[in-house]
Amino acid sequence: MTSLILIGPPGAGKGTQAKLIAAKFGIPHISTGEIFRANVKQGTELGQEAQRYMSRGEYVPDSVTNAMVRDRLAQPDTDPGFLLDGYPRTLPQVDELDAILADQGKRLDAVVEITADAAEVTARLLDRAAKEGRADDTEEVITRRLQVYAAETEPIVAVYSARGLVRKVDGLGSIEDVNARIVAVLGG
Ligand code: ADP
Numbered sequence: 422m423t424s425l426i427l428i429g430p431p432g433a434g435k436g437t438q439a440k441l442i443a444a445k446f447g448i449p450h451i452s453t454g455e456i457f458r459a460n461v462k463q464g465t466e467l468g469q470e471a472q473r474y475m476s477r478g479e480y481v482p483d484s485v486t487n488a489m490v491r492d493r494l495a496q497p498d499t500d501p502g503f504l505l506d507g508y509p510r511t512l513p514q515v516d517e518l519d520a521i522l523a524d525q526g527k528r529l530d531a532v533v534e535i536t537a538d539a540a541e542v543t544a545r546l547l548d549r550a551a552k553e554g555r556a557d558d559t560e561e562v563i564t565r566r567l568q569v570y571a572a573e574t575e576p577i578v579a580v581y582s583a584r585g586l587v588r589k590v591d592g593l594g595s596i597e598d599v600n601a602r603i604v605a606v607l608g609g
Contacts, residue, residue: 438599
């Protein structure tokens with residue numbers, strides 16, 4: 422059983438690495454950002470609610486995000502393990518995830534933290550904006566997303582560090598190099 426969290430600033434390459442790691446371990450890749458974007462595209466009520474926050478670089482309220490993750494982790498494909506990408510992102514989400522896992526008889530094996538400095542991630546996100554046109558990849562919104570990450574999400578790394586779960590990985594370099602580092606820290 423492999424149950425992982427992937428954490429890191431916007432633009433650190435979480436999504437790309439999450440797909441590779443999930444495929445390697447044969448576990449579902451659960452990206453809250455992707456679930457929100459799919460809902461926006463389909464015009465669901467959840468999507469309309471999420472869009473109001475995402476377009477400004479703010480986090481979607483915990484109540485909305487927590488309920489969505491609880492449902493997703495109740496699906497049987499997560500029984501052999503899972504990779505959470507983009508969740509938890511706030512201290513209350515850490516508490517909620519603890520409760521969800523306790524209720525479902527699951528546990529966490531590791532938290533992989535991908536590091537990258539602000540100048541590098543801003544450049545990557547602007548490049549992605551030019552290619553993919555993601556709505557929240559404008560310079561103004563990117564700056565806000567980085568501020569929110571530092572204020573809300575960096576503190577949760579300390580919580581998981583205290584539990585001895587954090588494996589830090591340098592996010593600079595090619596996709597293959599970063600992937601090899603992650604596999605190495607996971608003992609793969
Ligand atoms: P990135 O990490 O590159 O900013 P994501 O695709 O992970 O992109 O998330 C995009 C947006 O979705 C976030 O900026 C936020 O508005 C929303 N979001 C994703 N996950 C969460 C979460 N756990 N809690 C609150 N909002 C979230």
